[in-house]
Amino acid sequence: MTGSLRKVASLAFNKLSKPTTISSIHGVSFPSNAYSTQVNCSQEIPSKCDVCIIGGGAMGSSTAFWLKQHPAGRALNVIVIERDPKYTKASTVLSLGGIRQQFSNAENIQLSLFGSEFLKRIQELLGVPDQPEIDVQYKNSGYLFIATTPEGAETLHENHALQRTFDSKVELLTQKQLKSLYPFMNVDDVVLASIGTDNEGWFDPWSLLNGFKRKALHLETQYVTGEVVGFETKDYNDSISVGPTQLHIRDTNGNIKSMEFSQCVVAGGYDSGNISKLAGIGTGNGILSTSLPVEPKKRYVYYFNAPSLASLKSFPLMIDSCGAYVRPEGPPGNFLTGRSPEEVDEPSCENLDVDYSFFDTHIWPFIASRVPDFENLKIKSAWGGYYDYNTFDQNGVIGTHPAFTNFHFATGFSGHGIQQSPAVGRALMEIILDGSYKTIDLTRFGFERFVEGRKVLEKNIV
């Protein structure tokens, strides 16, 4: 993996060659250039493009970057359509920014390891001449999993064995070892713990998004402001073919504009299920009767101060056996915390209002039992954000639609998408421009699994 990233780094530094005209990729022809590639950021909505990416969050912007740094992608008109350039409700900017190699399936481990490597070399990969350095504030402080039952400990053992096959830097900790590493923790009920000694911790998602976007713009991607509200569809008769090639965008003045495209990437976060439906996915026969099962699920993040921990030198991103997590944020003694609710307690997604009682009943007692200094904490603020939640199996949906050969997905990450965005953008580039996965085989994460009823299992969904 390091070798392949190194290759990419050299690509990123290569002087851009003069664009050549590419008329087709995998037999799908592209419309001719509709605008000068020198104009890369405009309120104008072009009438044609080669690749349209719906959603300019981490997934869409990563995909744009990777496509445009590929020699075969440089001449393509890549357009990112984003309805809200301030990203007020985008998951990317409301995320906790956690990254870990501690997953239970091979693909998730590899996706996140790639993400960590990418973050360590971000300036080399996303740097733009004469622009400030990117500082994603990657805190490589570890992600601590705690098991309080023999079954939980067994799962940590199994996951650890798999993680080590990918050269992950994960260590299992006995109760005693955990106490000596983090003396401020109550470990009485701990059976086993595991922590990454490298490639784990947290970073600033805003800075990563800005890095992707700035580099994508530098490589002559065009971002347009508008909302995709429909596609030109026909009766597809359940055959495998090119899907819709024209979409409709509501611009900032409320006018509807049409745009032709050859390839479409659905990276609309929690709205990806709705976007796909507009294209006829989930409304037809055969394969097209299967919907993309991605929808919003509201999650709260609380910011608090625990004054007695202000002098602490080291605190990991800790996830307790109940699912509550905590990590430091900002000045010493300040922390972020949250927890996914049980299904019966899922809050309404009508708005992003915060339920403070959820902290009192479902989080505080648990984190204070683990870290007694949290008894005396003070909540400073909180926010709500939507997971791009895959209701089928809570894993990413990556790759080409099985019926529409020009529709590709990068969505449904259910709480672990920001760390996987560097690798997923690259994967989309590979299938669009190279025709197959070259770095990580993500075939199992394809849309086909919904049609076949085959779940991708991941035990470590947070």
Ligand SMILES: Cc1cc2nc3c(=O)[nH]c(=O)nc-3n(C[C@H](O)[C@H](O)[C@H](O)COP(=O)(O)OP(=O)(O)OC[C@H]3O[C@@H](n4cnc5c(N)ncnc54)[C@H](O)[C@@H]3O)c2cc1C
């Ligand atoms: C509270 C919280 C904590 C999280 N913590 C972590 C974590 O610790 N680690 C981790 O890896 N992940 C975490 N995640 C998940 C992660 O943030 C997401 O999986 C990831 O950011 C998804 O990126 P995205 O680009 O697909 O979606 P988004 O960032 O939501 O971007 C999608 C974009 O599409 C645009 N869009 C949608 N529909 C349309 C349309 N019709 N037309 C035009 N534009 C459209 C939206 O405006 C939006 O900007 C967390 C998420 C939340 C909410």
